[in-house]
Each structure stands twice: as structure tokens, then as C-alpha cells.
Amino acid sequence: xxxxxxxxxxxxxxxxxxxxxxxxxxxxxxxxxxxxxxxxxxxxxxxxxxxxxxxxxxxxxxxxxxxxxxxxxxxxxxxxxxxxxxxxxxxxxxxxxxxxxxxxxxxxxxxxxxxxxxxxxxxxxxxxxxxxxxxxxxxxxxxxxxxxxxxxxxxxxxxxxxxxxxxxxxxxxxxxxxxxxxxxxxxxxxxxxxxxxxxxxxxxxxxxxxxxxxxxxxxxxxxxxxxxxxxxxxxxxxxxxxxxxxxxxxxxxxxxxxxxxxxxxxxxxxxxxxxxxx
Amino acid sequence: xxxxxxxxxxxxxxxxxxxxxxxxxxxxxxxxxxxxxxxxxxxxxxxxxxxxxxxxxxxxxxxxxxxxxxxxxxxxxxxxxxxxxxxxxxxxxxxxxxxxxxxxxxxxxxxxxxxxxxxxxxxxxxxxxxxxxxxxxxxxxxxxxxxxxxxxxxxxxxxxxxxxxxxxxxxxxxxxxxxxxxxxxxxxxxxxxxxxxxxxxxxxxxxxxxxxxxxxxxxxxxxxxxxxxxxxxxxxxxxxxxxxxxxx
Numbered sequence: 001x002x003x004x005x006x007x008x009x010x011x012x013x014x015x016x017x018x019x020x021x022x023x024x025x026x027x028x029x030x031x032x033x034x035x036x037x038x039x040x041x042x043x044x045x046x047x048x049x050x051x052x053x054x055x056x057x058x059x060x061x062x063x064x065x066x067x068x069x070x071x072x073x074x075x076x077x078x079x080x081x082x083x084x085x086x087x088x089x090x091x092x093x094x095x096x097x098x099x100x101x102x103x104x105x106x107x108x109x110x111x112x113x114x115x116x117x118x119x120x121x122x123x124x125x126x127x128x129x130x131x132x133x134x135x136x137x138x139x140x141x142x143x144x145x146x147x148x149x150x151x152x153x154x155x156x157x158x159x160x161x162x163x164x165x166x167x168x169x170x171x172x173x174x175x176x177x178x179x180x181x182x183x184x185x186x187x188x189x190x191x192x193x194x195x196x197x198x199x200x201x202x203x204x205x206x207x208x209x210x211x212x213x214x215x216x217x218x219x220x221x222x223x224x225x226x227x228x229x230x231x232x233x234x235x236x237x238x239x240x241x242x243x244x245x246x247x248x249x250x251x252x253x254x255x256x257x258x259x260x261x262x263x264x265x266x267x268x269x270x271x272x273x274x275x276x277x278x
Numbered sequence: 279x280x281x282x283x284x285x286x287x288x289x290x291x292x293x294x295x296x297x298x299x300x301x302x303x304x305x306x307x308x309x310x311x312x313x314x315x316x317x318x319x320x321x322x323x324x325x326x327x328x329x330x331x332x333x334x335x336x337x338x339x340x341x342x343x344x345x346x347x348x349x350x351x352x353x354x355x356x357x358x359x360x361x362x363x364x365x366x367x368x369x370x371x372x373x374x375x376x377x378x379x380x381x382x383x384x385x386x387x388x389x390x391x392x393x394x395x396x397x398x399x400x401x402x403x404x405x406x407x408x409x410x411x412x413x414x415x416x417x418x419x420x421x422x423x424x425x426x427x428x429x430x431x432x433x434x435x436x437x438x439x440x441x442x443x444x445x446x447x448x449x450x451x452x453x454x455x456x457x458x459x460x461x462x463x464x465x466x467x468x469x470x471x472x473x474x475x476x477x478x479x480x481x482x483x484x485x486x487x488x489x490x491x492x493x494x495x496x497x498x499x500x501x502x503x504x505x506x507x508x509x510x511x512x513x514x515x516x517x518x519x520x521x522x523x524x525x526x
Contacts, residue, residue, distance in 0.1 A: 148389055155386050158375040165337070166387060167361030167439060 001130075001137050001188035003215040003227035005181040008141050010213075011222035012150070013177050014157035016077070018209050019084030020185055022091050025203030026060060027053040027186035028193030029095065032107035035194075046111040050190040057186020058179050065175035074171055076160060085206065092205030106200030113194055126195055133191065134228065137184050141224060144180060149173050218260055220267025229268055285313050286349060288443050288476045289334070294343035296326075296333045303329040305500035306343070311443065313474040316465065318491035318508070320481060322521055326500040327480045328370065331445050335367050336360045348442065366441030368432050370448040370480075376421035380412050380431055383420050387435030402438055409467065410434040411460070426457035433464060444468065446479045450486055462489045484512075496521055 002024050009015040034042060034049035044052070068075045068083060075083055095101045102108075113120040113129060120129040144150045152173045155163050163170045193199040202208060215234060220226030237256070241249040264271040289311040296304040304326045311317055321327050332338045334345050336357040345353050352360050361367075374383050384406055388399045407413045410430040415423060420431060429449055436444055446465070450458040468475055481487050487494060487508065494511045496504040498520045504511045511517055 151382065151386060152389070154378065155375045158377055159373055162369075162373045162375070163386075164356070164358045165335070165361060165367055166435070167358050168386075168389075169358060 001134055002185050002192075002212050003219065003231045004134070004137055004141060004224055005184035005188065006212050007216050007219075007221065007224055007227045008144075008184075009174075009177055009181045010216060011224070011227075012145060012157060013153045013174060014160075015174065015178065016081040017084040018081055018206060018213070019086075019088035019091075020181075020212055021204050021206075021208035022084075022088055023057040023061060023182040023185035024189035024192070024212075025095075025199065025205070025208060026091065027057040027189035028199035028203050029101055029107065030056045030186075031190040031194060032109050032199045033100075035109060035111045036107060046113060046194060049111070050187070050194065053190035054183050054187035057189065058183035060186075061179045061182025062175065064182075065178045069171040069174045069178070084209075088204065088206045088209050092201050095201035095204055102200075104201065106198055106203075109194055109197050109199065111194060113191070121195065130191070133187065137187075138224060138228075141180070141184075144177070149176055153177050214257060216267075218257065218264075218267055220269035220271075223267065223269040226267045226269030233268070287311060287346075288313050288315075288348060289478075290344075290346040291330075291334060292344045292346075294330065294333060294345065295341045296329050296338055297341050302500050304333055307497075307500070307502055308343075309495060309502060309505065311476050311478060313442075313476060314469060316469060316477045316479065316490055316492050318479050318481060318487035318494040319497065320484060320487055320494060320521065321497035323482075324499075325497040325521075327497050328447055329500075330497065331367070331447055331478065331480055335365055335445060337367075361439065361441075364440075364442035366436035366439055366444040368429075368436050368444070368446045368449060370451055374420040374428055374431050374435070377419060379417050379419055380407070380423070381416045383431055384434055384438055387438035399438075406434045406438055409437070409471075410464065426453045426460070429453065429457075429461070430464065433461075437468070440472075441475070443476045443478070446477065448480055448482065450481065450483055458483070458486055462486060465490050 002020075005023075006017070006020050010017065030053035031049045034044045034052060035046060036043060064084075064087065068080055095106070096104055113126065119125050145154070152163060152168050152170070156170050156173060160170050189203070193203065215231045216227040218234065219228065219230030234253075234257075238249070238253055241252050245252060260268075287310040289309075291307060291309050294304055294307045295302065307326075307330055319327050319330070329338060333340050336352070336355060336359075340353060344351055347360065347363060347365060350363070352363065355363075375386065378386070381403065384403045385399070388402055407416055410433060412423075412427060412431060412434070415427065420428060423431060433446070433449065449461050449465070453461065465477060465479065468477060479487065479490065491508060493506060494504070494508050495502055496511055496514075496517050498516075503520060504514045504517045
């Protein structure tokens with residue numbers, strides 16, 4: 001879901017961002033605070049906390065969009081990418097320094113993903129939950145892309161100024177897409193961190209933001225399903241190699257990534273589709 | 279002629295100026311365009327034609343002067359707001375959306391006024407595909423079209439927004455003679471389709487302008503030096519000296 005949300009704005013909208021983990025990790029922190037603090041109506045139970053965390057990520061995306069896309073000099077291209085890099089860097093540093101957010105150690109979560117007697121926290125239950133949310137997100141994004149704003153978003157990727165000259169409000173369309181993307185990344189982050197039982201500063205930082213970029217590049221930018229496939233492949237590869245090669249697994253994954261990105265410029269899905277067409 | 283029989287101008291430009299770091303690209307230009315008029319805008323390279331077009335459209339902010347469109351002062355409006363009021367612009371360098379198909383490009387041209395893609399839009403898109411001669415290429419990525427076809431696609435996109443005033447910036451640039459003739463037919467057809475539609479065409483090719491224009495405006499060093507029917511403009515000594523390269 002995290003990779004899919006990035007593909008929406010980067011693959012289809014051309015908005016390269018180095019700060020997408022701000023929504024993913026940020027929602028993790030929100031759900032942690034809402035479920036662990038004893039203040040007023042807090043702590044909340046897990047599902048309302050997850051919903052609020054996703055909405056908070058969407059609200060953060062609106063704030064970023066208002067600054068980036070609706071100001072007197074809207075940000076595009078490298079400028080936008082650098083601002084998102086700065087946001088990710090600042091959020092990570094703040095999380096490390098903040099006692100409220102648990103500093104370097106982050107916050108431990110003790111709530112579980114449960115629906116009545118049904119446990120969705122581990123094993124098959126969690127995979128079913130993740131699959132349902134993924135399919136729901138995929139359908140939502142596909143519907144968005146097939147609609148008016150989705151078509152305009154894809155045109156913005158090609159030529160934003162031309163879109164404006166045709167009479168569209170490109171900034172508004174980018175705001176809508178970015179908010180949808182941020183909300184989905186937030187929902188993914190909230191679920192992930194409840195499942196992981198911890199959220200730490202790395203979750204909002206540049207490292208996590210770069211990792212999701214790799215998933216999208218490897219899977220095939222602008223394909224939606226490609227990044228999902230790449231995420232599964234890469235995570236499985238990482239888990240397998242880290243068990244086999246304790247000292248060198250990161251180097252091995254890095255080399256494999258470079259080879260894959262150079263050899264498959266359209267990503268895994270692009271390569272598969274071309275292969276099927278031959 | 280009484281005031282009632284003289285239609286109000288579609289476009290009134292008064293004392294328009296545009297400077298770039300001290301260089302005066304457009305220097306106090308005034309002109310009007312009547313409903314249904316096809317106006318040719320000619321001049322040597324650097325005369326200020328494209329800058330004038332883009333300043334009127336709002337792509338450049340004017341340093342002085344005013345632009346009134348359908349009676350409204352649009353000087354403070356963004357290009358998208360001028361587009362929504364009925365201005366359309368076709369670039370010199372084609373700026374279609376290369377990864378989208380011909381039909382998707384046209385759909386984008388149709389959407390700003392219609393609000394959402396509907397059955398009516400589909401009819402308009404079909405008609406436009408016929409007009410621009412790209413029916414067989416409807417599913418082709420715009421990037422894969424020939425240059426002339428890309429230019430026609432861009433004209434088609436502009437038409438689908440149903441502009442009252444259409445600016446065409448060197449529409450035959452890079453075209454073959456046959457493509458240029460087809461483009462002239464296309465431009466003449468715009469008025470046949472909607473008699474109140476006005477068109478301003480920037481061109482170097484004076485023969486092309488002679489084929490399509492009711493009136494010709496000649497620019498030289500940022501100013502208008504002649505404005506009238508093509509034969510009168512051709513005979514103007516200042517135009518001959520500064521643009522057509524004839525003296526004495």
C-alpha cells in the first residue's frame with residue numbers, strides 16, 4: 001500500500017518525493033500516541049486510532065500541498081523533491097530529539113489488530129487484512145486515475161504548464177492526489193506499526209522514503225501493481241539473504257538492486273509485459 | 279454605421295508592454311479583433327509576435343497596458359482563467375501530452391468546460407477526430423504521430439474547449455507543403471463551423487497568411503507598423519523595408 005501510494009503521485013503525477021515516509025511513519029507515531037497515552041479520551045482502541053492516524057497523514061499531506069502547490073510560486077520537479085527531503089530529515093531529527101515520541105528508542109505499541117474474537121494481528125489473519133486493504137486501495141486508486149482528476153494528473157506528469165493553459169487548476173489536482181496518496185501511506189503505516197509493535201525515528205526518515213522509491217523503480221513506475229510485486233520480492237529476498245549471509249546480505253541486496261534497475265528500466269512489470277508481448 | 283450594427287470587439291489590447299531585463303519585447307501595442315475575424319500576425323524573428331501572444335494569454339505578465347476580452351479586463355487573470363473565459367492557445371512547439379493517446383489528449387481538451395467526460399463530449403471528440411484527420415490514429419500515443427499530425431492534434435484539443443478566440447503560434451512550422459495546405463483548410467473550417475470564432479495566427483510564411491487571413495498585422499521591434507488587408511500591407515513601404523526586405 002505504501003509503494004502503491006507513492007506510485008500514484010510519482011508514477012502517474014510525476015511528483016518525485018524523498019519524504020513519503022513522513023506519512024507512513026508519522027501515522028505510526030500518531031497511532032502509538034493515541035493508544036498508549038492516558039490523557040482525556042485516550043488511550044483509544046486500535047481501529048479508531050488507526051483511522052485517526054490515516055486522517056492525520058492526509059491532513060499533513062494537505063498542509064504540504066498547500067505550501068508546495070498552492071503558494072505564489074508552486075514547487076515542481078527537483079524543488080519539490082528537495083523540500084520533501086528536508087521535511088523527512090526534519091521529522092526524523094525531531095523524532096530522535098523528542099521525549100514525547102520516545103527519542104531514539106521510539107514508542108512501543110501494545111494494542112493488537114483484533115475484530116471481536118478474530119485475531120488479525122499475526123499469521124494468516126494479518127495477511128488477509130493486508131490483502132483486503134491492498135485490494136481496496138488498488139481499486140480506489142484505479143477509479144481515481146480513470147476519473148477526470150486522474151486523467152489531468154497523468155497529463156500534469158507530461159506537461160504541467162500545458163495543463164494550466166488548457167484551463168485546469170493543476171495545483172488543485174495535485175493537492176487531491178497528494179492527499180489521497182498521503183492518506184493511503186498513513187493507513188499503511190498505522191497498520192504496519194501496530195503489527196510491528198514499535199515505531200522509531202527511522203520510520204519517518206529519508207531511509208524509509210528512499211526504500212519505497214526503490215520498490216517503485218524496481219516494480220515499474222506508473223504500473224501500480226509493479227511496486228506491489230517489487231515490495232514482496234525485495235522483502236522476501238531481504239529476509240532470505242539476511243538469514244544466509246549475516247555479514248554481507250545488505251551488500252548483496254544492493255548489488256542485486258543495481259543490476260535489476262539497470263537491466264530492467266521499465267521495472268519488473270514492464271519487463272514481464274514486454275516478455276509476454278514477444 | 280450605427281453602434282447597434284458594429285459588433286463589440288472580442289479582444290482589445292491597449293498600450294501593451296513587455297520587457298525582459300531591460301529589453302523591450304512588446305512596446306506599446308494596441309489592437310482589436312472583431313468577432314469571426316481571422317487575423318494574421320507577421321514580422322521578422324524577434325519582432326515580438328510570440329511575446330505579444332503569450333502576454334495577451336497571460337503566460338507573461340504585462341509591464342504596462344491592458345487586455346480586454348469580451349469586454350472584461352483580464353489583465354490580472356491567470357492563463358487558466360483566461361482559458362475558461364474562452365481563450366485558446368496552440369503552441370509553436372507542439373505541447374501535446376506525449377504518453378497519452380490521441381483520444382485521451384482530446385478528452386483533456388474537452389474537459390475544462392464540460393466538467394466531466396459525458397456522451398456529448400464523446401460526440402464532440404468523434405467530430406474533432408474527423409476534422410483533424412486522425413480517426414485511424416485515435417489509440418496511438420501522441421508521441422508516435424508525425425509532426426504535422428501532432429500540430430493538428432493540438433489544434434483539435436484547443437477546439438474542443440470551444441474557444442471564442444484562438445491563438446495559433448506558427449502552426450505550419452516544420453510542416454510539408456501538403457500539411458500546410460491541410461492546416462490552412464483546417465483554420466478556414468474553424469470559422470465555417472462557428473462564425474463568431476476569432477483566430478489570431480502568428481506566422482513567418484506570408485503566403486500562408488494570405489490564404490487564411492481577413493486582416494494582417496505586421497510587427498517590427500516590438501511595435502505594430504501596419505494593420506490592414508493583405509494587399510495594403512504588402513504595398514506599405516515601411517513593411518517592405520523592414521520585413522519584406524525591399525527598398526526604394
